Amino acid sequence: MKAPVTAAAAAVLLVTTGSASYAREPRADAACAGQLIANPGFERGATGWTAGPRIVVVGDEARPAHHGRAYAALAGLDVTHTDLLRTSVTVPAGCTLTLRFWVRTTTTETSRGDHLNVGLAVTGVPPKTYFALSSDGSPQWYQYTGTAAAAPTERVATVSFAASESAGNGVTAFDVDDVRFTLS
């Protein structure tokens, strides 16, 4: 006998961010589908993103993009500074939001002084969900995910990538590609 996939069963799989008490809308809500970020893989440069001037680069054979030709490159200078990459989307009422992104970390750092902090901020959902990726991250492209449960009102979701690098103990480059906000 086939058990129907219910909304309640699907919700169990979610890593919620504090809004578990909200009732899910019926699946008949056709707006809860698709991907929201217009330029998720940086193939059109920084279009749609707030980004520093040197963040988007075109890959080569030695450092290929995860998908397509371009990706966002943060840090990698062995200079004490912060690079920021950020974009926001509107999440319709009743929709669950899933964030997926890929990161590659290339480093010679010896003091764990370089970090990539990834923030997911959603209106009315404290606390924010954070990923803190340090200089011991994967040298291959690696996917990370996060989810915000559905809410009864329209919300704004912002994903931010802040790379902080300290000078003098090695170089760390954080590469980001295919950042997707998906509704369900």
Ligand SMILES: [Ca+2]
């Ligand atoms: Ca790309």
